[in-house]
Amino acid sequence: MRFLYPPLFRPVIRKRGTFLTWGVTKILIFIGIFLVGTVLTGTIVSVYFVVSTSLDQAYSRNARTRALAQAYEINQLLVAAQNELQYLARMPLSPESIMQHLQAKTAEERSRYKEIAFQGQAVAERFVLVNTGQTIESVAVEQILGAKFDIFSGRTQFVDKPEGHVQISDPMEAVYPSVHVQGEMSGLTMHVIRLTTSVYDADKIFKGRLTLSLDLRKIRDIISLHxxxxxxxxxxxxxxxxxxxxxxxxxxxxxxxxxxxxxxxxxxxxxxxxxxxxxxxxxxxxxxxxxxxxxxxxxxxxxxxxxxxxxxxxxxxxxxxxxxxxxxxxxxxxxxxxxxxxxxxxxxxxxxxxxxxxFVFMAATHKIASLLAFCLGVGVFLTFMAMYFIGYRITRSVRLLQEEIEQRTSGDDVTPLTVAPLFDELHQLQRPINILLTQLKIVRSDKLLQEGIREEDRMRQPVDFEAGILQKSSIDPRSSTMSLYGIVGSGPAINRLRQQIRKAARVLADVLIVGETGTGKELTAEAIHSMGHRADGPFISINCGALDENLLMDALFGHVKGAFTEAHSDRKGAFVAASGGTLHLDEIGNASPRVQQALLRALSVRRIRPLGSDKDVAFDARIIAATNIDLLQCAAAGKFREDLYYRLAVITINTPALRQRKEDIPILIKHFLDENSILTGQEPARISRGALEKLCNYPWPGNIRELRNCITRSLAFMEDDILLAEQVLFADQLPEVAESDRAPRIQDMDGGSCSSSTGCSDPVRATTAEAPRAGKWVSGETPEIVLNARQRKVWPIILRQGEITRSEYQEAVGELISIRTAQYDLRDLVTRGLLEKAGRGPSSRYLLARLSTN
Missing domain, CATH: 3.30.450.20 (PAS domain)
Structure with a gap:
């Protein structure tokens, strides 16, 4: 149980309130971050302004320098073309010499120039060379004369220019309609700047004009590079x-x-x-x-x-x-x-x-701003850490004191509070704190003691079913409808089950009851029979899982006299015996394939054939089957016939598990207490609240049958007229019984011993507390029994099951032994007093002698 802090410590460890009531750490952090943040912010803003202004100027100069550098390289390219033109003007001007000169240059230098043309005073002296990119081709002069913007246009009237003068044209587009390019004739378009100079011979006589075209893409390459x-x-x-x-x-x-x-x-x-x-x-x-x-x-x-x-x-x-x-x-x-x-x-x-x-400038300024912001954050963080550390050192003593107080208020430690080191002011508080803690401990102990006594008294108080729990139900606890032919309860699940029983009782269709073990499937079958039109007829119940195949066939279909050795008279069988009434087939899912085939035929034609008879016998019985497994899943796995399932499941009723109707547990407990009172002839036992809560909170995997057994077991341990919680014993709380205490050890022919828990072991002399005599196990004797190999192999199975049939014995041996050999081994065990025979003919069973009721 939690306690409030003493009022003395609220001002010390308070975390909320006005500024004057804040903790030391909070005040230091607030003031430190505010002052440092203000100073750092002003500094960073000033630095950012200065740096960004300087960076802007530097980047502006860089951009201008880049433009100047491009202009310089372009000028150098034009100067190189000018020098090249002047050099060509001093050469012998013929297409062959100029082509030879160009071939001697590198591919980069050669690709700069797209046209070389000489316009002499005589037509025969004129020629045009065009650089196609792969080769230098000579173009006939007559192909270009008259073309728009051709290299000779506007040059008919020669104007003498001084030697060394180079005239430059505007950038233009030159088009050649037919030029030999890559092995074929095609048009060629180029963008150039043309440089033209006058050509003089050695005697300074004007000979003509020489033109050199510079490819504009070379200028673009310079711009693209930068x-x-x-x-x-x-x-x-x-x-x-x-x-x-x-x-x-x-x-x-x-x-x-x-x-x-x-x-x-x-x-x-x-x-x-x-x-x-x-x-x-x-x-x-x-x-x-x-x-x-x-x-x-x-x-x-x-x-x-x-x-x-x-x-x-x-x-x-x-x-x-x-x-x-x-x-x-x-x-x-x-x-x-x-x-x-x-x-x-x-x-x-x-x-x-x-x-x-x-975004270079913007990115640079952003980086600077980010760096400065990072510095601001680091500064604030370091300030925060420094102030926090200072505050932590101051408040550490208070925190230690708080932890010690909480530990003592929530535990059983009553030792005096001694926390060190503490500030002197806090050290003076330890003595009054110890006094308060002692007082709180005393108060808490008294309160817990009183609560425990009250809770124990409440849990031992008897439950009044009539005026308490059952009064919450909509059904009167004294009404007969609460128990319908043994089906007890008043919850929604049990009411739905009652409605299904009434509807099924009004018709004569076969019924399949599905439910877990212990949920009252047989009671449901009896209720359907008792409420139906055949209530006056017989109600016969056969457990298909408790009998072997031959015994079950005989019990269901009967036999005629002489059908087998011990058949001295006729036997009707359950189908015929239940005529006019109801036949209940319990655990139908455990029936063998042979039995399932016989049941399918019987339900289809409503006739049976007893063992040994050659005539069919009609029967008039309503079939109610019950199972605790999902027959459809078994049918899908090949363990149950699907057609038999649909024959049986004309009407399907599901019995709810007890965990699905826990509201009925108090009613069932009262029913079993009243039932025990009738059997013992005593007053009905009462149950305490603690025992009732314990029973209601248990999951009950065994359902109502487990609840009945638990009530019966608990009443046997009850010392007074009230059943207490500690007297309620569930099945998993019972002491285990050793296997050696339930069955004797049998010595085999080799001197070994066998039991249900260990099987056959090395040769030892078995000494037990029980020995067979006259069909009983009598204390104080030590039997020495020798078994053959077949008996020794099957004996652990007999100990586990408590019984065996002749066909099961043959199947367990697994060596295809004959019927006569199996009967001999079983009669030998009967003669030795280990087994007892029950029944005759195919229905014969062999029971452990100590389990016999004879």
């Missing part, structure tokens, strides 16, 4: 990192965008770049170009700066959208591409732009 993780200026790995570069001309046309390194052979495109933008598609000479509309002012500001040769950087939201505060801002860096045609003339060819659409 937008990938292989970039020389790659910042740090980031899973969702993505940068986008693009190239535009001086007029504001977007020509192409960066691609992945795997897509280096893809055609030039700006499809991704112009998503969400409005503008014009298709520039003369470049069909895939795109120019944003004038509404995109950030773009045109960039174009104006590039045309002025100024590099710059701006914040955008999306590709060319102004920041609106809702989207994160991106850096757009741009650099003009300037080409020097000569020492004095510089021309803006176009520009490159680089937009960082990755």
């Amino acid at each position: 937008a990938s993780r292989l970039s020389p200026l790659f910042l740090f790995p980031q899973e969702n990192e993505h940068k986008r570069g693009f190239f535009f001309d001086a007029s504001g046309w977007l020509l192409f965008q960066s691609e992945s390194l795997e897509g280096a052979h893809n055609e030039l495109s700006v499809d991704t770049l112009r998503v969400g933008l409005q503008g014009d598609i298709g520039r003369p000479g470049f069909s895939t170009a795109f120019r944003p509309a004038a509404a995109h002012n950030l773009f045109w500001e960039m174009i104006a700066n590039v045309q002025a040769g100024v590099a710059g950087q701006t914040l955008v939201s999306g590709t060319f959208l102004s920041p609106n505060g809702r989207d994160r801002d991106l850096y757009l860096s741009y650099v003009p591409i300037v080409f020097s045609e000569n020492a004095e003339l510089r021309r803006v060819v176009g520009g490159i732009g680089c937009v960082d659409t990755s």
Whole structure:
């Protein structure tokens, strides 16, 4: 029993209340975390602002540097093409010499240039070489003359340019309608920037113009490289990192965008770049170009700066959208591409732009914020642990004191409270606490003693069935309906059983009663018979499990005189004897296949044939079968005939187990007490509340039969007129009887001994407390009995069963012995006084001598 803490300790160990009543640990944690958290939060916010600002500046510079690096590499590519063009102008200008020169270069250098054309003053001096990607092919001049944007267009009027002057064109799209590519003639489209210079001979006489085309995909490769993780200026790995570069001309046309390194052979495109933008598609000479509309002012500001040769950087939201505060801002860096045609003339060819659409900066700031938040959490946690440890050290003494008090209040320890070490203030409380604990112990002991006495008195009080428990039932305990032909009870289960009995009694159909052992299946059969139209007729009950096959066949079907050796007169059999009444077949599930076959025929034709007779005899008996097993499951396992089951189960009644009708246990107990009173001629015994509760709480695996036996057994141990709980003995509480005390030891022919518990053992002289004499076991003698091998093999079975038949003896020996040999062995055991014969003919049984009732 739990007790409340003494009032003195409530302020000490209280966990709730106002701030002033909080515990030391709680106050330290609250104040420490508040102060440290405030300081750390202010520090972390300041650090985050400084670091994020510095990181923003650093990342801005990195983005601009990346754009400048791309512009530098593109300029270097144009300078290399310019140098290559000037070198070719000094060579002998013929297709063979130029092809030989190109073949000497590496594949990477050779792939930069798509066209090489010389336009001499004489038509015969003109030639065009085209790089198809696999080979360098010569194209007939007449095939390209007149074509749109061909390499000679606009060059009919030669204008002398000084030697060394290289003129660069706008990016354009060149189309060759018929070029020899991979072994066949096909069209070829390429996007190039053409560089043109004047060619002079040694005498400074103008000979013509030489043009070299630079593949724009090489410029795109530079942009794509710097937008990938292989970039020389790659910042740090980031899973969702993505940068986008693009190239535009001086007029504001977007020509192409960066691609992945795997897509280096893809055609030039700006499809991704112009998503969400409005503008014009298709520039003369470049069909895939795109120019944003004038509404995109950030773009045109960039174009104006590039045309002025100024590099710059701006914040955008999306590709060319102004920041609106809702989207994160991106850096757009741009650099003009300037080409020097000569020492004095510089021309803006176009520009490159680089937009960082990755989450690098955001991820970096998030990492910084996460790290600072982690530091804040660690600081708060360490503060919490420090304050908790300090508070723990302060409150440890109080906790120890509390535990000692709880241990003494919940146990039987009455020793004085001695807790050490304690603070001096708490140490002074130990003496009054010990006084209070002693007083509580005395009060509790007195209360427990009084409660125990009251409970013991209550459990020993007799139960008043009439005014107490049975009064809760809807049926009057004195009413005759509570006991219907021995079926006692008033609960729902037993009422349903009574209704089924009444309905079955009104008809003459065969009935199958299913229920566990001890649930009153035979009483149910008798009730159906007694309430039916054949109540005046005989009621014969045959236990199919207690008889062997021959005996059961004889008991059911009878025999005629002379059917076997000892058949000196006719025997009707149970079917004929029960005519006009009821035949109860108990434990029908234990019948052998032969008996089941005979029963099926008898129930089908309502006629039987006695043993030894050649005539059928009609019978008029109602069949009520009973079983404690599931016959359908037995039929599925091949142990019972399914057709016989459906012959018997015209009406099926289930007798409820006692555990399913525990509300009837008090009624049954009163019934058995009254029944015992009638048998003994004494006043009905009374039962205490404790005994009644003990009986009601038992599971009763043996059902009503076990309850009856328990009541009878308990009344034998009753010392007064009231049955107490300790006098109630269940079957599993009885002392076990040794097997050697129930049966004698039989010495075999080899000098061994046999019993039901040990079988046959090594040769020993058996000494028992009982010896056979005149059909009884008489104390004080030691028999010496010698058995043959067959008898020695079967003797343990006889001891276990208490009886045996001739057919069972043959089956137990298992050596296909003859009937005469089996009869000889059994008569020998009868002569020795070990067995006694009961019955005649096929119904003969051999019983252990001490079990005989003769």
